[in-house]
Amino acid sequence: MAAIKTKKKPSVTKKPSNGSAKPSNGSAQSPGASTKTPTKTPSKTPAKALLAAAPSVRRTVVPAPITPDDARTQLRALAMNLWWSWNEVARRPFAAIDPVLWHATKHSPLATLAYAGPATLSAACEEPGFRLALADARAALESAMTSGTWWSRTHAKAHPNALIAYFCSEYAIHESVQQYSGGLGVLAGDHLKSASDLGIPLVAVGLYYRHGYYIQQFADDGTTKVLYPVYDRATMPVAETGVSIDCPIGARKVRARVLRMDVGRTRVFLLDTDLAENAPEDRQLTEGLYKGEPELRMRQQVLLGVGGMMALRALGLSPTKIHLNEGHAAFAAIDLLADLRAQGLTHAEAVRRVRAQTVFTTHTPVAAGHDRYGVDMVAAALAHSTAK
Secondary structure, three states: OOOOOOOOOOOOOOOOOOOOOOOOOOOOOOOOOOOOOOOOOOOOOOHHHHHHHOOOOOOOOOOOOOOHHHHHHHHHHHHOEHHHHHOHHHOHHHHHHOHHHHHHOOOOHHHHHHHOOHHHHHHHHOOHHHHHHHHHHHHHHHHHHHOOOHHHHHOOOOOOOOOEEEEOOOOOOOOOOOOOOOHHHHHHHHHHHHHHHHOOOEEEEEEOOOOOOOEEEEOOOOOEEEEOOOOOHHHOOOEEEEEEEEEEEOOEEEEEEEEEEEEOOEEEEEEEOOOOOOOHHHHHHHOOOOOOOHHHHHHHHHHHHHHHHHHHHHOOOOOOEEEEEOHHHOHHHHHHHHHHHHOOOOHHHHHHHHHHHEEEEOOOOOHHHOOOOOHHHHHHHOHHHHHO
């Protein structure tokens, strides 16, 4: 981009009392000389500095007309990457389609697209402002996904095979993606967004809950009631990977399909057991978050830890570090230990490797925030893993 040129305001020439003109620089001038102000040298302020000082400055060329079908395709591609959840430029085109609908769907791009009628989208395509917002959003996402990052500049060369697998039972990426309960999920969601911005090679593992956590409403008498909404997966930015695993939990194996959610550069893999081939009690494993009696919750945690490690292997991913965010994913370390033992390492060697390869963080460092299970219950649930 060429430098943007600016002109300084010309100085005002004042006439002395004897009628002779005096230039603004104070030099002598004959009465018949011109009083025109000399031409100023254009400013050499770099364009980047001007744009940084005025971030609202954008290109003024309005994109060519677009058909509603093409717009829907481009909008869906934007919606399927949750980069929009923390970058306002990518939310603008969805809000421009129908501001009332955008608010009613809790700012969900896919729900807005699903409920916007053909006439509404067609009208939006006629608006230059909408076409410009869509073009800017697509360009911003493309730039964010292809530009250099802190990791690529500082550590990628020294650690070319680095891959962190981040395990957590909940992720709060956006209010329209109800896969979280509270603070732990917010922390995990922000971790994924930061990893994306920094370019850190990180993948996340979790469970896909049919109704997420519960929501509460006030009844007429002022008491609260608990609701378990079933969310339409068509309005969730989740895609099939085509990969399934058979996770051993106790005496039988549970089929789980592996879904994928993109959070900028960060891939999130979610396990879903709500499949027709599973027994009803196994389908309940991904019905809701933090739900049910202790045995059900422990079986959920086996699915998250052991099933999560199996899913990574099925996807061809070999993490160099596993990060367990809270104890819900603790069984991932047990599975890693069992796998190392199956490769021929002694117990002591395998323990050293697991310790070196595992990171643990806790969000609730109090006894009441952690589940406890009897040795017999855990041994029965992990029978297949411990048999290795």
